[in-house]
Amino acid sequence: MTGRQGRSQRPVTVSIVGSTGSIGTQALDVVNSEPDRFKVVALGAWRSVDLLVSQARQFRPDVVAIGDASAAPALAAALPPGTEVVTGIEGLVSIAPLGEVVVNAVVGFAGLPVTLAALEAGRRLALANKESLIAGAPVVQRARRTPGAEIIPVDSEHCALHQCLRAGRSPDEVARLVLTASGGPFRGRTRAELQGVTVEEALAHPTWRMGPKITVDSSTLMNKGLEVIEAHELFGVEYDRLAVIIHPQSVVHSMVEFTDGATVAQLSNPDMRLPIGYALAYPDRLQHPFGAIDWATLRRLDFEQPDRDVFVCLDLAEQAGRAGGLAPAWLNAGNEVAVAAFLEGRVGWGAIASVVADTVDACEQIPVADAGDVIEADRRARERAEQAVRRRGLAA
Ligand SMILES: NC(=O)c1ccc[n+]([C@@H]2O[C@H](COP(=O)([O-])OP(=O)(O)OC[C@H]3O[C@@H](n4cnc5c(N)ncnc54)[C@H](OP(=O)(O)O)[C@@H]3O)[C@@H](O)[C@H]2O)c1
Known part of the structure; x- marks a missing residue:
């Protein structure tokens, strides 16, 4: 061990599943910012052959995975000689344990096998998914107990909370975790003003550039509701001690209130490379300052309560989180189906919350023995959500 932070000279090996997306490409930016510190050993995506090829030419991983097997021949033909190609979901799962750190940058429930493979192999999981x-x-928490396994959150809010809770603070000292939310593109609008909003408007996020699914989730505040459940699962804090506050500048990424009234927050400009780098470098820190604040130009930080009457997805998610068991799986499946239908122009923006509510209402709680039970719950929830989409059509 050498150096100011006592870290090893040997590069940390990194697998990135979902390398072609918003988080995946920014994870590669982070690697590029400190190339002696990290070595990419595996990359994977669903079907973006051209981008995977250019990434593989630059970063020279040992293995490249492609989910859509029909794209494998074109990929294999263009990769640097000696690069192994693996295909299908099994291929994507097989590359997770190859790195000491696994970035799960897959979008949606499809990321579950990657999370489980990383944790069951005792790896550090840099979790965006x-x-x-x-x-x-229920199954991820079991896998998390594998010796060596740990989750370092990449979501900026949870990365902020992780930083605020460092330094051996005892859970007894914590009064509340406060998650901040930008409020998305529709902050301040009434229900009437949100009638007929377009996909383009929903995708115009004021502070973050992200993939389409999470951008729509930010417009409904479902993203914040999902993050409340995520905070509960990551930090073991009960729902009564999790709060959400709107903060339009996205500079304060979240806060911890302590029992004596002190609040500790993490601030930086909105740049996902900071939380990605935090997860890659943990327990050390990057030397490259992504998102550093210029205090000479920062003028104001505003806060307001979320409008829960308009953005009902926030309450739907918190209720599913409190119900526990498979309710969050049904909520998530309902949301993924509803958001996809909205992006395809099959339902209006206002129908997203209704489809989610219909889906969660049908939730079947069964004991979860293994991942198969969660996958079956997701399948059944998607069926219900599809029926709700067909019922609601373009009415909303
Ligand atoms: N973007 C952000 O700033 C941000 C911030 C916080 C959290 N997150 C979370 O990070 C995750 C990724 O978000 P993103 O915005 O980066 O999404 P994105 O830009 O849509 O990228 C998704 C990635 O997943 C791959 N993928 C798609 N379907 C897949 C499947 N069925 N199986 C395996 N891989 C699949 C895509 O490959 P192809 O390109 O080949 O389709 C792509 O590499 C989400 O869970 C999101 O909530 C994102």
Whole structure:
């Protein structure tokens, strides 16, 4: 061990599943910012062949995984000689344990097998894919107990909370965790003003550039509701001690209130490379300052209560979190189906919450023995959600 922070000279090996998306490409930016510190050993995505090829040419991983097997021949033909290609979900899962750190940057419930493979192999999981922890909590929490396994959150709010809770603070000292939310593109609008909003408007996030699914989730505040469940699962804090506050500048990424009235917060400009780098470098820190604040120009930090009458997804998610068991899996599946239908123009924005509510109402709680039970619950919930989409059509 050498250096100011006592870290090893040997590069940390990294697998990135979902390397072609918003988080995945930014994870590669982080690696590129400190190339002697990290070595990419595996990359994987669903079907973005051209981007995977250019990433593989630059970062020279040993293995590249592609979910859509029909794209494998084109991928294999263009990769640097000696790069192994693996395919299908099994292929994506097989690359997770290859790195000491696994970045799960897959979008949606499809990320569950990657989360489980990383934890069951005793790896550090840099978790962007919140859906796997939320929907798969009963099995993910078991896998998390594997020796060596740990989750370092990549979501900026949970990364902030993780930083505020460091330094050996005891859970008894914590009064509340306060998650901040930008409020999304529709902050301040009434229900009437939200009638007929378009996909383009929902995708115009004021402070973050992200993939389409999470951007729509931010517009409904479902993203914040999912993050409340994520905070409960990550930090073991009960729902009565989890709060949400709107903070339009996205500079305060979340806060911990302590029992004596002190609040500790983490601030930085909105740049996902900071939380990604935190998870890659943990317990050390990156030397490259992504998101550092210029205090000479920062003028104001505003806070307001979320409008829970308009953005009902927030309460729907908190209720599912409190119900526990498979309710978050049904919530998540309902939301994924509703958001996909909205992006395809099959339902209006206002129908997203209704589809989710219909789906959660049908939730079947059964004991969860293994991941198969969660996958079956997700399948059944998607069926219900599809029926709700067909019923609601373009009415909302
Ligand atoms: N973007 C952000 O700033 C941000 C912030 C906080 C948390 N997150 C979370 O990070 C995760 C990724 O979000 P994103 O915005 O980066 O999404 P994104 O830009 O849509 O990228 C998704 C990635 O997942 C891959 N993928 C798609 N379907 C898949 C499947 N069925 N199986 C395996 N891989 C699949 C995609 O591959 P192809 O390109 O080949 O389709 C792509 O690499 C989400 O859980 C999101 O909530 C994102």
